[in-house]
Amino acid sequence: MTTSTHEADLRGVALRVTKQRLAVLAAVRRNSHSDADSIVKEVRQELGQVSTQAVYDVLHALTESGLIRCVEPAGSPARYDARVGDNHHHLVCRTCGDMVDVDCAVGAAPCIEPAARHGFSIDEAEVTYWGVCPSCRIT
Amino acid sequence: MTTSTHEADLRGVALRVTKQRLAVLAAVRRNSHSDADSIVKEVRQELGQVSTQAVYDVLHALTESGLIRCVEPAGSPARYDARVGDNHHHLVCRTCGDMVDVDCAVGAAPCIEPAARHGFSIDEAEVTYWGVCPSCRIT
DNA sequence: TATCCAAAGTGGAATCAGTCCAGTTTAGTT
DNA sequence: AACTAAACTGGACTGATTCCACTTTGGATA
Secondary structure (H helix, E strand, O other): OOHHHHHHHHHHOOOOOOHHHHHHHHHHHHOOOEEHHHHHHHHHHHHOOOOHHHHHHHHHHHHHHOOOEEEOOOOOOOEEEOOOOOOOEEEEEOOOOOEEEEOOOOOOHHHHOOOOOOOOEEEEEEEEEEEEOHHHHHO | OOHHHHHHHHHHOOOOOOHHHHHHHHHHHHOOOEEHHHHHHHHHHHHOOOOHHHHHHHHHHHHHHOOOEEEOOOOOOOEEEOOOOOOOEEEEEOOOOOEEEEOOOOOOOOOOOOOOOOOOEEEEEEEEEEEEOHHHHHO
């Protein structure tokens, strides 16, 4: 994924191309599921100086426009996911907090339809699998 | 649900019985899915004066012991659910934040199997259905 | 039924993640 | 080249929650 890809993607959703946005988008795509703080660090490494606020603004703009997705698992700051448009789910390690993508469990009823709708109009079923990752299980 | 039920339940999980704990447990059971702040308010109404910290401590102790369950939907403070032991799921209104229980379509936890396990040992599948509740849809 | 002490509660300061705001800079028109 | 809405800065602030040092108390034990 090159800078020109990121640039084209920003233009594709009618967002102005700035070095901060390119850097944030690149950071998220390079390292999916990282939180705002580590994105700030990575972007600063690349650009030298960026305000925290700018990074939050960019993350919100990218999320809003659908270029990235924001995931907020219980007990950890928001994380940003570069994989979008497929409503995939996540597997989270209770020990180290590591998060990996899992494809949508299509076919398994609860993923799509709740047992009862309670009059709600539902647009998303978010599934988080909790467990322990291989490396945390060993130690 | 009377005070003696709450008291018996506290003793059942080897927790000391205090007026703060009884009040917090009663508040959660009376009004499931409320957040720490409104529980603090309710408990103060009953007891007159309780520290915020005490309420947080009690909520953690009750969660730890399995008497209540902590749910943390994206973008809202933690909520406490009196219904435990059945790994049911939640339906959350994007507009007003209202949360209702939905039965788990499958029997025991983890109710769904992920498409790929990635070496994790999984113990829970947490499902959150996002949508708009009937009263928010009308207005 | 008095003593004791780990567990529970207090109050105040601190942290963490994130937002608000008012002013400045800049991308990309016109 | 000038213009302007969008983007960025930096600093103050908020809301939710935790930390800490100290005091109080439930309930086990003598």
